[in-house]
Amino acid sequence: MSGLREYMAQEERITGGHRACTGCLPMVSLKQALMNIKDPVVVGIATGCMEVVSTIYPYTAWNVPLIHNAFENAAATVSGVEAAYNALRRKGKIAKKIKLVAFGGDGGTYDIGLQSLSGAMERGHNMLYICYNNEGYMNTGIQRSSATTMGAWTSTSPDGAVKLGKQQLQKNLTEIMIAHDLPYAAQADIGHWKDYMKKVEKAAAIDGPTFINVLSPCTLGWKFPAEDGMSIAQMAAETCIWPLYEAEHGYRKLTYKPREKKPVREWLKMQGRFRHLFRTEHEPMIEELQRQVDRRWDLLLRLCGETP
Amino acid sequence: MGKRVAMTGNDAAAEAMRQIDPDVVAAYPITPQTELMHKFAEYVADGKVSTEFVLVESEHSAMSATVGASTAGARAMTATSSQGLALMFEILHIASGLRLPIVMPMVNRALSAPLNIHCDHSDSMSCRDTGWLQLYAENTQEVYDNILMAVRIAEHPEVLLPVMICYDGFIISHTMEAVEILDDETAKRFVGEYQPKLQLLDVERPVTVGALYLPDHYFEAKVQQARAHQTAFTVIQEIAQEFTKLCGRSYDYFESYRMEDAERAIIVLGSAAGTAKEVVDRLRSAGERVGLIKLRVFRPFPHHELAKALGRTRAVAVLDRSIAFGSIGGPVYLEVRSALLDQRERVLVLNYVYGLGGRDIFCEDIGSVYEDLRRVIEMGSTETETIYLGVRQEKLEQPVHIEV
Numbered sequence: 001m002s003g004l005r006e007y008m009a010q011e012e013r014i015t016g017g018h019r020a021c022t023g024c025l026p027m028v029s030l031k032q033a034l035m036n037i038k039d040p041v042v043v044g045i046a047t048g049c050m051e052v053v054s055t056i057y058p059y060t061a062w063n064v065p066l067i068h069n070a071f072e073n074a075a076a077t078v079s080g081v082e083a084a085y086n087a088l089r090r091k092g093k094i095a096k097k098i099k100l101v102a103f104g105g106d107g108g109t110y111d112i113g114l115q116s117l118s119g120a121m122e123r124g125h126n127m128l129y130i131c132y133n134n135e136g137y138m139n140t141g142i143q144r145s146s147a148t149t150m151g152a153w154t155s156t157s158p159d160g161a162v163k164l165g166k167q168q169l170q171k172n173l174t175e176i177m178i179a180h181d182l183p184y185a186a187q188a189d190i191g192h193w194k195d196y197m198k199k200v201e202k203a204a205a206i207d208g209p210t211f212i213n214v215l216s217p218c219t220l221g222w223k224f225p226a227e228d229g230m231s232i233a234q235m236a237a238e239t240c241i242w243p244l245y246e247a248e249h250g251y252r253k254l255t256y257k258p259r260e261k262k263p264v265r266e267w268l269k270m271q272g273r274f275r276h277l278f279r280t281e282h283e284p285m286i287e288e289l290q291r292q293v294d295r296r297w298d299l300l301l302r303l304c305g306e307t308p
Numbered sequence: 309m310g311k312r313v314a315m316t317g318n319d320a321a322a323e324a325m326r327q328i329d330p331d332v333v334a335a336y337p338i339t340p341q342t343e344l345m346h347k348f349a350e351y352v353a354d355g356k357v358s359t360e361f362v363l364v365e366s367e368h369s370a371m372s373a374t375v376g377a378s379t380a381g382a383r384a385m386t387a388t389s390s391q392g393l394a395l396m397f398e399i400l401h402i403a404s405g406l407r408l409p410i411v412m413p414m415v416n417r418a419l420s421a422p423l424n425i426h427c428d429h430s431d432s433m434s435c436r437d438t439g440w441l442q443l444y445a446e447n448t449q450e451v452y453d454n455i456l457m458a459v460r461i462a463e464h465p466e467v468l469l470p471v472m473i474c475y476d477g478f479i480i481s482h483t484m485e486a487v488e489i490l491d492d493e494t495a496k497r498f499v500g501e502y503q504p505k506l507q508l509l510d511v512e513r514p515v516t517v518g519a520l521y522l523p524d525h526y527f528e529a530k531v532q533q534a535r536a537h538q539t540a541f542t543v544i545q546e547i548a549q550e551f552t553k554l555c556g557r558s559y560d561y562f563e564s565y566r567m568e569d570a571e572r573a574i575i576v577l578g579s580a581a582g583t584a585k586e587v588v589d590r591l592r593s594a595g596e597r598v599g600l601i602k603l604r605v606f607r608p609f610p611h612h613e614l615a616k617a618l619g620r621t622r623a624v625a626v627l628d629r630s631i632a633f634g635s636i637g638g639p640v641y642l643e644v645r646s647a648l649l650d651q652r653e654r655v656l657v658l659n660y661v662y663g664l665g666g667r668d669i670f671c672e673d674i675g676s677v678y679e680d681l682r683r684v685i686e687m688g689s690t691e692t693e694t695i696y697l698g699v700r701q702e703k704l705e706q707p708v709h710i711e712v
């Protein structure tokens with residue numbers, strides 16, 4: 001892994017001038033991922049904020065080849081690119097070693113694109129799939145996805161008189177991907193950027209299907225001041241609502257263990273989307289979320305061979 | 309040169325694919341396309357093709373992977389039927405919008421509900437505005453020939469559009485017929501080495517594919533696509549002529565069968581044309597002035613050529629194997645009627661829907677259509693109502709669900 005100075009000196013694979021919000025961390029997740037792959041890359045991306053802000057014709061922020069096909073099929077599309085790459089390489093039409101990368105938002109990965117992703121991983125295509133998880137369908141106006149934290153306000157899970165934000169617990173996609181018996185699957189957050197970089201480097205070095213789920217706060221959807229994103233991402237790991245770990249063929253390992261596990265309310269209170277939960281009558285919802293976080297953390301520790 | 313062999317339509321399609329030897333084929337099973345891919349899988353397993361065979365988890369992914377492969381500079385194919393095509397619908401538009409020369413055998417089968425695996429044209433007809441070219445085959449020979457020609461049409465640098473090769477499920481896909489196969493060398497030389505214009509894998513010259521077009525650019529991109537369909541008109545003929553030189557079989561937008569001096573004509577596409585020819589022969593030997601137009605190219609639709617071919621007739625019947633629900637007639641009828649609208653002498657046009665869900669069509673059915681045409685010529689007018697050929701009137705009240 002390079003140091004900060006080397007990173008700064010690198011030619012950017014995604015340039016500035018795109019139209020992401022000020023303080024958009026999903027874009028940072030994409031940029032930094034590509035900085036940690038040594039080989040030339042070819043990228044596939046799902047429909048979503050990142051695609052829409054970066055490819056407005058006739059401009060593009062991408063200095064590397066990019067294909068956007070549709071919302072739910074980034075993995076299937078890159079499967080085809082990989083098949084083409086293998087065929088053309090075998091026939092001597094391509095000599096260079098190329099790393100194939102797919103990016104999808106949580107909507108395009110946890111929900112509508114899960115089948116496509118599962119299929120591609122099962123078939124063992126040589127690609128690194130990175131889900132930039134901003135916990136909602138941001139491009140279409142901040143709707144809930146199965147990645148959205150329980151209790152969060154979204155446009156389709158408002159805090160109403162009888163229902164308080166999103167009713168269901170977040171889907172555990174990282175575990176679903178680990179169950180695919182991948183040589184490498186990991187969970188990261190953009191706030192712990194060194195940890196994330198290491199994971200990208202590790203995943204990209206593997207010839208085979210690999211997956212990283214990177215929590216990437218969205219200033220607009222989570223309702224926080226643009227400059228707070230990195231600390232919010234870090235706090236997710238500190239509260240253990242978003243543990244940092246990796247798995248090689250199912251053998252899980254924590255890559256970061258908070259010295260002292262913070263209460264989940266510390267994370268919630270940093271974001272406007274949870275504001276309604278702090279009205280006294282709604283305190284039980286926070287307690288319920290805490291119980292669920294504790295339960296999942298306990299299980300993960302055991303799976304990682306740690307003592308809870 | 310070539311050899312004559314007995315083959316099913318699916319085997320002939322697989323044979324054409326073996327000779328094309330695409331870089332990438334994505335596949336997902338659906339009746340009646342399955343045997344095509346079984347056969348192709350054998351070619352892959354026996355090393356008779358050098359194809360990367362991607363066995364995806366759905367047709368949506370089959371088309372998505374094909375789009376990815378084609379963008380990457382590979383000659384890429386897939387094949388499907390019915391529900392599979394319906395599942396691909398979203399990506400069909402993307403394949404044509406990105407101007408990818410994908411070739412796809414499409415074995416016609418009815419759409420659910422009710423569930424039915426037999427032939428009609430509801431599947432391909434409901435994709436008629438996806439921007440794909442559509443060729444239809446009457447028999448196994450045409451399946452084989454159309455697939456080879458489709459590669460050339462699709463990849464023509466001024467066309468660059470995907471092509472669907474449609475053929476009737478079971479009636480063609482599963483029926484043994486004598487087919488003349490080109491020898492490998494001739495076929496391969498005809499198809500040629502693919503020279504991709506778009507090469508996503510060229511990392512030295514990065515390209516962004518599938519960008520967002522706002523209202524100031526989108527319209528032009530779509531009009532370019534429409535123009536490519538117009539160019540395809542010419543290219544389809546050029547390629548057909550080149551093909552004829554190889555094997556003597558000639559192809560056009562449509563086949564005019566005994567149309568000289570015909571005053572009554574039927575227009576049909578697919579295997580039913582064979583049955584109709586039989587009826588035309590019988591009526592001709594009885595001295596009746598009847599003919600047949602068998603459409604081969606449905607997209608782009610040959611309006612002018614068809615108007616010319618039908619201009620001298622007095623009445624024509626269009627036989628559709630699908631319904632355009634809520635419309636004045638079936639998809640083929642709508643096109644033919646529009647094509648004939650500018651004729652100085654009015655041509656009466658009747659619409660028939662036949663053969664849905666694999667209902668057989670018999671010579672008597674077609675005979676009755678020529679009879680109807682005679683009647684409307686005598687009356688000098690037509691009713692615009694669609695006639696359902698071979699439907700059982702007494703069953704029209706049957707319940708939709710099984711009531712136990």
Ligand SMILES: Cc1ncc(C[n+]2csc(CCOP(=O)(O)OP(=O)(O)O)c2C)c(N)n1
Pocket residue numbers: 026046047048049050071072104105106107108109134136137138139140145
């Ligand atoms: C089949 C289909 N359904 C719905 C949409 C509309 N749509 C486009 S992007 C998007 C949300 C994307 O959410 P996510 O994947 O989380 O990415 P984000 O916008 O949050 O970056 C939706 C619903 C679409 N483009 N295609």
Ligand code: SF4
Pocket residue numbers: 019020021023024025026027049050053134138139217218219220221
């Ligand atoms: S809405 Fe969120 S994800 Fe989209 S560009 Fe803005 S900050 Fe980034």
Ligand SMILES: [Mg+2]
Pocket residue numbers: 105106107132133134135136137138
């Ligand atoms: Mg999202």
